[in-house]
Amino acid sequence: MSKKKDTVLVSGGAGYIGTHTTVALIEAGYDVVMIDNFSNSEPSAVEGVEKILGRKMTFEECDTCDIKALRGVFERHEFSTVIHFAAYKAVGESMAEPLKYYQNNLVSYMNILQLMKEFGRPNILFSSSATVYGDADVLPVTEQTPRKPATSPYGNTKQIAEDILRDCCAAYEGMYGIALRYFNPVGAHPSALIGELPRGVPNNLLPFVTQTAAGLRECLSVFGNDYDTPDGTCLRDYIDVVDLAKAHVAAVDRMTEGKMEQKYEIFNVGTGRPGSVLELLTRFEKANDLKLPYKIVGRRPGDVPAVWADTAVANKVLGWKAERDLDDTLRAAWAWEKHLRNIK
Numbered sequence: 001m002s003k004k005k006d007t008v009l010v011s012g013g014a015g016y017i018g019t020h021t022t023v024a025l026i027e028a029g030y031d032v033v034m035i036d037n038f039s040n041s042e043p044s045a046v047e048g049v050e051k052i053l054g055r056k057m058t059f060e061e062c063d064t065c066d067i068k069a070l071r072g073v074f075e076r077h078e079f080s081t082v083i084h085f086a087a088y089k090a091v092g093e094s095m096a097e098p099l100k101y102y103q104n105n106l107v108s109y110m111n112i113l114q115l116m117k118e119f120g121r122p123n124i125l126f127s128s129s130a131t132v133y134g135d136a137d138v139l140p141v142t143e144q145t146p147r148k149p150a151t152s153p154y155g156n157t158k159q160i161a162e163d164i165l166r167d168c169c170a171a172y173e174g175m176y177g178i179a180l181r182y183f184n185p186v187g188a189h190p191s192a193l194i195g196e197l198p199r200g201v202p203n204n205l206l207p208f209v210t211q212t213a214a215g216l217r218e219c220l221s222v223f224g225n226d227y228d229t230p231d232g233t234c235l236r237d238y239i240d241v242v243d244l245a246k247a248h249v250a251a252v253d254r255m256t257e258g259k260m261e262q263k264y265e266i267f268n269v270g271t272g273r274p275g276s277v278l279e280l281l282t283r284f285e286k287a288n289d290l291k292l293p294y295k296i297v298g299r300r301p302g303d304v305p306a307v308w309a310d311t312a313v314a315n316k317v318l319g320w321k322a323e324r325d326l327d328d329t330l331r332a333a334w335a336w337e338k339h340l341r342n343i344k
């Protein structure tokens with residue numbers, strides 16, 4: 001373990017990416033204050049982090065939409081940097097309940113920015129998404145690729161939040177921001193003590209795959225095999241969550257070591273390699289030596305045919321690169337599902 005560095009406030013700390021990032025930050029020598037309101041996570045996730053690290057964590061139950069409660073967190077803890085994960089993320093639900101998404105994702109975010117300004121806390125790292133690129137004209141996408149108009153309120157909250165950060169960093173002398181645009185985070189910690197905890201029927205591919213393998217779902221539906229791609233299914237950039245967590249550490253290093261070249265910077269966080277839905281299924285079956293029942297069904301509205309990252313900027317500027325082997329990622333995802341369901 002390296003020498004003590006700054007303290008980082010992690011909002012949504014009990015979530016899928018929040019837990020993995022907390023582990024990576026502590027392992028890199030940072031201190032972390034985790035906050036979460038458990039709206040889409042469980043206290044057991046914090047216990048998982050504690051088991052991995054062999055120590056108690058500083059955790060406060062707090063709804064970031066509640067500025068009074070959040071102010072208390074700012075008053076009680078010193079930190080230079082905030083990583084803001086706390087947000088809703090289900091695309092379909094955001095179409096049905098846009099206000100819920102705008103309210104939660106933007107109010108919580110503005111509360112954080114407001115208090116950072118008030119308390120003079122300089123650095124914020126925002127969880128953005130490849131969804132901001134939409135159906136891009138040129139692939140892979142670079143950070144300069146023009147954003148397409150959002151096709152869901154969820155996607156719109158990511159675009160708006162990026163713009164708010166750009167404006168705040170331009171206006172407020174003491175504020176520095178990084179937006180990380182995640183591609184498709186998958187997998188779990190190799191310890192199988194933390195991972196994704198979807199509530200109800202999963203929307204995302206890999207949790208549906210692992211739940212099908214565990215027998216919780218009868219059959220996986222592959223949404224469309226008539227896309228203009230090599231095997232007809234969509235192409236995505238599946239990035240291991242442990243690699244993704246390390247990208248956060250690299251970004252926090254850059255901010256806390258005063259290395260930012262601009263006050264607001266954006267990085268793609270992916271592997272740079274496209275993979276199809278069918279490839280992912282086949283690799284999952286092989287890596288875990290099992291068979292998955294699946295059927296081809298119609299396209300899912302809103303899906304883009306293909307998106308993957310040009311990672312040159314993140315590789316060079318952050319000095320970060322995705323390293324995990326996809327087979328290991330798929331084994332870790334299955335190990336986590338088995339841990340959850342008590343499957344031997």
Ligand code: UD1
Pocket residue numbers: 089090091129130131155184203204205206208220221222223224233234235236277300302303304
């Ligand atoms: C989605 C969101 C993205 C969000 C991300 C994380 C869209 C258009 N994008 O990414 O904004 O940041 O989730 O929440 O919704 N698939 C199946 N069967 C399934 C599930 C998925 O075939 O049961 C396919 C999809 O059609 C897609 C691929 O698997 O081609 C990946 O889907 P998913 O895991 O939902 O991620 P995205 O849609 O890429």
